[in-house]
Amino acid sequence: MPDLTRLHVTRAAGPTHGRLRGRLRSQLRLLGCAALLISATFLSATGSAHSSTQSVLTVGTTYYIDSLNPFVGIEPQDDTAYTMVFPQLVQYGPGLTLQGDWASSWSASANGLVWTFHLRSGRWSDGVPLTSRDAVWTINTTLVDAKGPTAYLAGVLNDVKSASAPNASTLVITLTKPSATFLSNLEQFFILPQHVWAKYAGKNGAGLKNFNPGQHLPMVSGGPYTITQWQEKGTTVFRPNPYFYGPRSHAGAVALTYYTNATSLLADFEAGNLDYVEDVPYADASKLNGIKGVTVTYQPGNEVTNLGFNSNPLKPRNRELLSTQVREAFEYAIPRQQLVSTVFGGHAVPWANIMSSFSQSSGWVNPAVKPLPYDPAKANTILNALGYRRGPGGIRVVPAAKGRFPQASHQMSYRVIVPDDLDFDGNLQFQILQTAFQKIGVKLTEVPGGDASQAYTMITGPNGKYLNADMYTWYWHPYIDPNFNLSVVTRAQWNNNSDTGMNDPYYDRLWQQQSQLTNVTKRRALVWKMEAYLAQKRPYIQLVNTDLITAHRNSWTGFYPNLWSYGKAYYTSPHPG
Amino acid sequence: MSYTIKRVGFAVLTMFIAVTLDFFLFRVLPGSAVSGLRCQNCTLQFKQAIIHQYGLDKPKFEQYLIFLVRLLHGDLGTSVANNQPVWSDISGPLLNTLPMLLAGTLVAIVIGVLSGVVSAWRRGTLVDRGSLWTSLVFYAMPTQWIGVLVVFYVASVLGLPRAGIQSSTLGILGTASTWATIVDRTRHLILPALTLGVGLYGQFALVTRSAMLETLGEDYVLTARAKGLSNLTVIRRHALRNATLPLVTLIALSAGSIVGGAIVVEDVFSYPGIGLATVDAINQNDYPVLQGIFVVLTVSVILANLAADLLYMRLDPRVRRELDGVTG
Numbered sequence: 001m002p003d004l005t006r007l008h009v010t011r012a013a014g015p016t017h018g019r020l021r022g023r024l025r026s027q028l029r030l031l032g033c034a035a036l037l038i039s040a041t042f043l044s045a046t047g048s049a050h051s052s053t054q055s056v057l058t059v060g061t062t063y064y065i066d067s068l069n070p071f072v073g074i075e076p077q078d079d080t081a082y083t084m085v086f087p088q089l090v091q092y093g094p095g096l097t098l099q100g101d102w103a104s105s106w107s108a109s110a111n112g113l114v115w116t117f118h119l120r121s122g123r124w125s126d127g128v129p130l131t132s133r134d135a136v137w138t139i140n141t142t143l144v145d146a147k148g149p150t151a152y153l154a155g156v157l158n159d160v161k162s163a164s165a166p167n168a169s170t171l172v173i174t175l176t177k178p179s180a181t182f183l184s185n186l187e188q189f190f191i192l193p194q195h196v197w198a199k200y201a202g203k204n205g206a207g208l209k210n211f212n213p214g215q216h217l218p219m220v221s222g223g224p225y226t227i228t229q230w231q232e233k234g235t236t237v238f239r240p241n242p243y244f245y246g247p248r249s250h251a252g253a254v255a256l257t258y259y260t261n262a263t264s265l266l267a268d269f270e271a272g273n274l275d276y277v278e279d280v281p282y283a284d285a286s287k288l289n290g291i292k293g294v295t296v297t298y299q300p301g302n303e304v305t306n307l308g309f310n311s312n313p314l315k316p317r318n319r320e321l322l323s324t325q326v327r328e329a330f331e332y333a334i335p336r337q338q339l340v341s342t343v344f345g346g347h348a349v350p351w352a353n354i355m356s357s358f359s360q361s362s363g364w365v366n367p368a369v370k371p372l373p374y375d376p377a378k379a380n381t382i383l384n385a386l387g388y389r390r391g392p393g394g395i396r397v398v399p400a401a402k403g404r405f406p407q408a409s410h411q412m413s414y415r416v417i418v419p420d421d422l423d424f425d426g427n428l429q430f431q432i433l434q435t436a437f438q439k440i441g442v443k444l445t446e447v448p449g450g451d452a453s454q455a456y457t458m459i460t461g462p463n464g465k466y467l468n469a470d471m472y473t474w475y476w477h478p479y480i481d482p483n484f485n486l487s488v489v490t491r492a493q494w495n496n497n498s499d500t501g502m503n504d505p506y507y508d509r510l511w512q513q514q515s516q517l518t519n520v521t522k523r524r525a526l527v528w529k530m531e532a533y534l535a536q537k538r539p540y541i542q543l544v545n546t547d548l549i550t551a552h553r554n555s556w557t558g559f560y561p562n563l564w565s566y567g568k569a570y571y572t573s574p575h576p577g
Numbered sequence: 578m579s580y581t582i583k584r585v586g587f588a589v590l591t592m593f594i595a596v597t598l599d600f601f602l603f604r605v606l607p608g609s610a611v612s613g614l615r616c617q618n619c620t621l622q623f624k625q626a627i628i629h630q631y632g633l634d635k636p637k638f639e640q641y642l643i644f645l646v647r648l649l650h651g652d653l654g655t656s657v658a659n660n661q662p663v664w665s666d667i668s669g670p671l672l673n674t675l676p677m678l679l680a681g682t683l684v685a686i687v688i689g690v691l692s693g694v695v696s697a698w699r700r701g702t703l704v705d706r707g708s709l710w711t712s713l714v715f716y717a718m719p720t721q722w723i724g725v726l727v728v729f730y731v732a733s734v735l736g737l738p739r740a741g742i743q744s745s746t747l748g749i750l751g752t753a754s755t756w757a758t759i760v761d762r763t764r765h766l767i768l769p770a771l772t773l774g775v776g777l778y779g780q781f782a783l784v785t786r787s788a789m790l791e792t793l794g795e796d797y798v799l800t801a802r803a804k805g806l807s808n809l810t811v812i813r814r815h816a817l818r819n820a821t822l823p824l825v826t827l828i829a830l831s832a833g834s835i836v837g838g839a840i841v842v843e844d845v846f847s848y849p850g851i852g853l854a855t856v857d858a859i860n861q862n863d864y865p866v867l868q869g870i871f872v873v874l875t876v877s878v879i880l881a882n883l884a885a886d887l888l889y890m891r892l893d894p895r896v897r898r899e900l901d902g903v904t905g
Contacts, residue, residue: 453613
């Protein structure tokens with residue numbers, strides 16, 4: 001065992017040590033100088049990139065652009081890129097109303113089958129004229145193998161038969177049947193430059209998905225911007241397209257930067273490195289409010305959260321959950337206001353409609369559909385009346401049932417799937433629901449749902465038959481036109497977008513009717529009827545309608561947060577304030 | 578020679594097992610690449626087209642055989658999420674991660690070895706206890722937690738960027754010089770590398786301290802001191818050199834945990850490396866990309882271990898002699 005104390009002593013003496021210390025000092029000095037130089041170079045560079053970029057709008061987001069190919073990209077931010085880069089016939093403008101984009105006007109034949117669009121004059125960013133032939137090529141190519149490589153874009157051309165171009169500025173689209181959603185669907189259809197994309201199409205468009213525009217920058221664009229830099233998990237740069245047919249951008253460039261988490265995003269925003277933040281978490285909004293020179297905006301209608309029920313009429317267990325009266329009792333037991341203040345920091349409102357307030361300005365939200373008040377006593381009364389008496393531990397017991405679906409007597413104890421792809425605290429929300437349901441003698445147990453894919457598989461169950469699950473908490477993002485949101489509870493959406501397993505032929509017929517009603521007033525009446533029907537049947541108990549929270553520095557103004565992925569004004573409107 | 582062949586053979590077998598596990602593990606999870614898609618355009622026909630295109634409707638064993646054959650041809654497949662070849666999807670992130678990994682490991686080794694040496698040298702003193710506890714605390718602390726602390730308390734003090742690999746405005750309205758780009762990228766590298774290094778250094782410090790204590794007790798150290806050599810020389814030439822052997826093993830063995838650390842560090846700093854690509858592929862159930870990443874990472878870790886085995890033989894004559902004796 002060495003005596004380390006002695007080693008310390010010897011270290012302090014001897015001529016070698018003195019020389020060493022001298023050499024060490026000079027080495028340290030050199031190292032110090034080098035460190036200073038490096039520090040000066042790397043640390044003083046702060047802000048140097050920003051000084052010459054006064055008209056660059058820097059945007060921070062937690063959504064990334066996965067692909068610049070509209071036949072491939074399915075992430076929400078992909079649509080932002082497509083909206084800025086590709087012409088659309090129509091788009092949503094401020095106020096969320098449908099308006100012309102590339103099309104300056106349009107008209108429909110008396111039978112609603114032939115639509116004629118008059119197009120604005122424009123060029124692609126490489127100078128090639130933008131004509132109706134580009135639109136014809138894109139539409140017809142997409143329709144050739146609509147169940148194959150172009151299936152994603154083809155989804156919005158459901159009722160389209162063909163397209164033709166009588167001249168360079170006129171486009172004619174023929175439908176197979178009258179459609180109420182044709183125009184709103186076109187908002188999601190992007191016109192591609194034929195002279196760029198045609199050579200990749202191959203037979204029946206088979207090669208279109210393989211084309212990666214990100215490898216051919218700057219992108220050939222017909223929209224207000226072209227993309228000059230694309231880093232999927234970094235910064236994507238949008239530069240103005242000088243040949244754009246519409247209103248010019250006020251920004252010299254838009255730099256959209258992806259952050260994996262809101263913590264880094266907000267820290268960078270607070271440090272002044274970002275001008276605009278797309279989606280502020282509910283818990284952080286109040287913190288940003290206190291920062292000088294920053295405006296926080298609250299836009300109602302970000303998403304509608306819900307407590308969903310497996311509504312398959314053939315569900316073998318816990319069949320009492322199919323009862324509208326049981327669901328009504330459950331709704332009385334839910335403290336929505338507590339959810340609003342605790343889970344969403346006050347940035348939501350109690351809600352009962354399957355459509356969000358996002359669709360209110362278009363008149364699609366039935367004002368008569370309102371949430372029931374929080375009234376656990378009434379909930380208890382309903383459950384008592386149904387004969388579900390409290391048993392051991394205060395948990396209600398459902399009597400045995402006979403008939404086609406026999407059930408043994410069992411407790412009202414249910415498993416609730418909670419996915420982790422929520423943008424709010426799903427566990428906290430569950431705890432509030434669990435406590436609230438205890439008061440009415442119903443036991444809830446949380447089942448971690450994993451990501452969206454895993455949660456959906458758990459809900460649909462083995463072979464997608466919707467037989468096992470009881471309940472879950474989730475949400476729907478709003479679409480302005482009600483067609484999609486109303487479709488998710490149809491039988492046709494089983495194993496696709498249906499998370500309820502609802503199978504109601506009467507409702508399905510209503511949905512078919514509304515999708516073909518071209519008279520807006522009549523369609524609105526039918527849509528309102530369907531909303532009321534769903535609120536009464538409760539395949540979901542809608543919980544709250546959340547706010548979309550954004551923040552921007554006051555050096556910029558003119559933002560339309562709710563136009564995210566919906567309209568070109570989202571990036572063309574902001575200007576230095 | 579036979580030792581080398583044995584090690585290489587073992588490495589190849591390990592790779593095969595790991596690759597097989599990589600394939601089946603992801604498929605055990607509920608859900609598929611399309612089952613979680615919920616959007617207006619996510620029609621049934623769109624989902625079926627994807628499933629068919631990527632052969633996900635084929636029996637699992639057939640998919641496995643196709644995967645193996647492609648892998649033998651160096652083809653990692655095509656991403657379900659963006660339809661691009663997996664290699665082109667992961668090569669960029671790999672190149673981004675590599676400098677961060679190297680810098681982080683370097684930081685860990687430098688701080689760890691210095692701390693371990695000082696601790697061993699000053700064994701039993703306040704410095705030793707302080708160093709020991711600090712190492713243990715950082716060793717036990719989750720790397721992402723260190724990252725969050727760095728974002729909040731170090732980034733603003735040093736004026737360093739908290740996220741990304743490059744300033745969002747660099748070269749947008751003009752052309753950034755190569756030097757400006759290097760400086761900018763290096764600035765973005767510092768905090769992630771520092772976080773990774775601080776998160777890893779504890780284990781290096783503890784192993785160095787332990788190895789140093791052992792070597793400092795050896796007779797040859799006593800002899801060196803008796804010869805009148807300075808303390809620094811004794812440490813540098815005699816004690817530390819012999820204490821590096823377990824360090825080499827540790828570096829190789831911790832290759833996996835270093836990559837694991839990189840995953841969480843990249844998530845905190847939005848650093849577009851292989852860790853972020855992994856998290857993303859998991860979220861999207863993008864099996865081909867996940868398989869590709871894990872094949873590359875598994876092979877890297879196995880090769881690192883193989884290199885350590887072979888290097889150990891070169892570094893330690895006792896092992897070599899022992900093996901020579903065994904093999905005759």
